[in-house]
Amino acid sequence: MKKYTGLDDITDLKELIAEAREIKKNPYAFEHLGKRKRLVMLFFNSSLRTRLSTEKAACNLGMDVTVMNFNSDAWKLEFEDGTVMNADTSEHIKEAAQVISQYGDVIAVRAFPTLTDKAKDESEYVISSFEKYASVPVVNMESATAHPLQALADAITITELSQQSKPKVVLSWAPHPKALPHAVANSFIGMMQKMDVDFTITHPKGYELSADVVKNSKVVYDQDEALKDADFVYVKNWSNYKEYGKVIATPETHSDWMVTSEKLGTAQFMHCLPVRRNVIVADEVLDGDQSVVIEQANNRTFSAQVVLKRILENLA
């Protein structure tokens, strides 16, 4: 694997999932691979799981790790070409990416969308610029439109926990007071399209995601109908895509979309975390036996580790 910025970098999903599950059984088996290799993790936004699981994955492979909170610790970056840098940006991505490539063997980046400028977000200018100017592999730790490490962890979780050869998986929108990105939903949809699952998306009318992402996936606007006989219910909020970044359906207007035990039925409950209790999902679900969110978060380590292992093997 040369890089991992999107699901298109996966050529053999079943093999990748199987390898991640083997690594989970024996996480230190490849600690020689990362000796004297350094992962540099750059965070333009907050994180708990991505930061700790990716660092753990790198350490399990014998790598050294440097973490930088870019917005508070580094110079403000300029991404535009040909700009007269006489305002608030101090360093151009061209120099920054080349310099960081001398300090790290792999660069991992988290950079969320603006949610105000759709074209800019969809250009993926932050992660694309790192890819363009860095001379080492780049890993996406959640970009403007994608969260492929999360989606791989989700695929591992469904594969591990499924009791059916072709489980019914439902992605359900749920309300949230703030404008959230589309990245997790986008990558989960892309991942389900690659897996042998019966997949349905449900959300209020007007909350359609990009047609380029949804493609031929089934969309059912009635949440109860969509959730019927589901084996896995993956719940996630996203802000409006058409009226870009707006919160039109709120926890007040759409509290009936919150997932309860009654709505869940016999399905297993998934969420990428962090999650707002009693807004997205009722306490009874998160505290109950059908919630797999903690195991899902555990699989973030093995998702990152299989990706880093493949990248390190390609560097050797």
Ligand code: CP
């Ligand atoms: N799910 C996820 O990416 O969690 P963090 O934002 O805490 O990294």
